[in-house]
Amino acid sequence: MLALYLSHIGLMRLDRERAALALARQGAQSESRPLTHLAGRGGAWREGSRDIAAGAIRLRLLEAAVDRRLLVERIAIEPAGQDATAAIIARVTVSGPEAAVVRYVADIERGRPLVRFADWQLRRSAAGDGTVRFDGHAASIWAGR
Amino acid sequence: MTTPRFRCTALRRSGATEVRIVQAVSADAARERLIAAGLEPDSIEALGPSLIDGLSGRDWKLRHYLPTFSMPRRPAMLAIGLLASMPFTVAVGSWSLATLAATQNERLANASASSRIGRPFLSDSARRDLAGRMSRRTVSEIAARLFAVLPQNASINGVSSDADGRLKIEIDTPDPDRLRIALAVDPLLTTLSEEGQLRTDDGAIRVTLRGAAM
Numbered sequence: 001m002l003a004l005y006l007s008h009i010g011l012m013r014l015d016r017e018r019a020a021l022a023l024a025r026q027g028a029q030s031e032s033r034p035l036t037h038l039a040g041r042g043g044a045w046r047e048g049s050r051d052i053a054a055g056a057i058r059l060r061l062l063e064a065a066v067d068r069r070l071l072v073e074r075i076a077i078e079p080a081g082q083d084a085t086a087a088i089i090a091r092v093t094v095s096g097p098e099a100a101v102v103r104y105v106a107d108i109e110r111g112r113p114l115v116r117f118a119d120w121q122l123r124r125s126a127a128g129d130g131t132v133r134f135d136g137h138a139a140s141i142w143a144g145r
Numbered sequence: 146m147t148t149p150r151f152r153c154t155a156l157r158r159s160g161a162t163e164v165r166i167v168q169a170v171s172a173d174a175a176r177e178r179l180i181a182a183g184l185e186p187d188s189i190e191a192l193g194p195s196l197i198d199g200l201s202g203r204d205w206k207l208r209h210y211l212p213t214f215s216m217p218r219r220p221a222m223l224a225i226g227l228l229a230s231m232p233f234t235v236a237v238g239s240w241s242l243a244t245l246a247a248t249q250n251e252r253l254a255n256a257s258a259s260s261r262i263g264r265p266f267l268s269d270s271a272r273r274d275l276a277g278r279m280s281r282r283t284v285s286e287i288a289a290r291l292f293a294v295l296p297q298n299a300s301i302n303g304v305s306s307d308a309d310g311r312l313k314i315e316i317d318t319p320d321p322d323r324l325r326i327a328l329a330v331d332p333l334l335t336t337l338s339e340e341g342q343l344r345t346d347d348g349a350i351r352v353t354l355r356g357a358a359m
Contacts, residue, residue, distance in 0.1 A: 017250060043279075118281065
């Protein structure tokens with residue numbers, strides 16, 4: 001009876017470990033899949049390190065805002081999760097005349113490598129001075145060299 | 146062993162011939178038995194065993210007619226031993242294999258973690274999430290479409306898109322019906338559904354529209 005009980009426990013454990021191993025192997029395979037196809041040709045940032053890529057993205061967001069004479073309230077790179085070091089997300093909050101803000105967003109989205117805004121809002125200023133405020137998350141892909 | 150039989154032919158006084166089968170140890174003994182019975186045998190012939198004699202002489206037990214098996218004693222004991230030890234074998238085998246799989250799993254996890262340091266990595270869920278973000282309509286495209294169809298006396302109070310790409314647009318206009326007709330020109334904006342209307346401080350009507358993920 002003891003041997004049967006131990007067999008049962010052993011087989012259950014074997015089943016569990018094999019499932020975990022299959023999952024880990026699948027994860028390892030997905031790791032080796034290229035990231036460039038997510039952003040298309042020339043769409044991913046190819047800097048040597050994530051920090052350099054994040055710095056370049058921040059600089060592009062900042063320079064475009066200065067060029068359009070917008071008020072930069074916040075341009076900050078958000079910390080990366082362990083499972084998504086290739087995704088660089090920047091929180092962007094700028095305000096200014098409506099046409100300038102819209103052109104700023106268009107400049108950022110038109111440039112290469114790609115930057116795409118997700119979870120964003122464009123809202124008229126409460127002060128009633130004709131300005132608008134844009135707040136959003138700019139997503140980019142860092143694919144390494 | 147059956148007693149031999151003899152066919153004896155005797156002539157009666159009446160002249161008729163009589164044939165008798167006599168069981169006796171020999172032909173002479175058969176003749177003596179017939180004489181004792183008052184008959185004078187002419188001929189005495191020995192007969193072979195009859196069919197009934199043949200059948201009655203056999204041992205008719207069933208076991209003689211069944212096929213017999215004989216198994217060597219040592220292999221039989223070996224087979225029984227193997228069967229009895231099977232649960233132990235399975236227990237030891239399954240625990241060993243499970244330990245081996247756990248070790249491989251740990252090694253793979255360590256190798257994967259060390260290879261990720263300083264390198265771009267996306268888990269499956271993060272990859273799906275990022276692919277969704279990168280493939281959505283751009284803010285500038287949505288703004289351009291809106292500005293292209295917006296009536297002259299209408300203005301945008303706010304446009305937003307949530308994490309799933311669902312749009313929410315607030316437009317101030319004195320004439321919501323005219324706004325609805327204007328938005329119907331664009332195939333993207335015509336999919337938006339009106340969520341509500343609200344009168345603003347300056348007398349305009351704020352129309353809120355929501356759309357599916359795009």
